[in-house]
Amino acid sequence: MPKLPDSSKTFNCREMLQKILDGDATPEQQQQFKVHMEECMPCYKGYELEMAIKALLQKKCNGHGAPPDLIEKIKNKISHITPH
Numbered sequence: 001m002p003k004l005p006d007s008s009k010t011f012n013c014r015e016m017l018q019k020i021l022d023g024d025a026t027p028e029q030q031q032q033f034k035v036h037m038e039e040c041m042p043c044y045k046g047y048e049l050e051m052a053i054k055a056l057l058q059k060k061c062n063g064h065g066a067p068p069d070l071i072e073k074i075k076n077k078i079s080h081i082t083p084h
């Protein structure tokens, strides 16, 4: 069950999440993030949401790229539930 992040750790959540989503992370980093995600709610939610967007866009656009206004729409929706 994911909890709030442990502030004593120097793990850069945003940076790591972005790396994972861009596919820039090494297998070690992916593993590290998986473990981290279990105890960090922002990462867990962020990852879950990005994956949901990706799946949705792929489904809607058949991999031809999503129209920017659609992406904006989804991101607006998400900004209501994502903690800042």
Ligand SMILES: [Zn+2]
Pocket: 005, 013, 036, 040, 041, 042, 043, 044
């Ligand atoms: Zn995190």
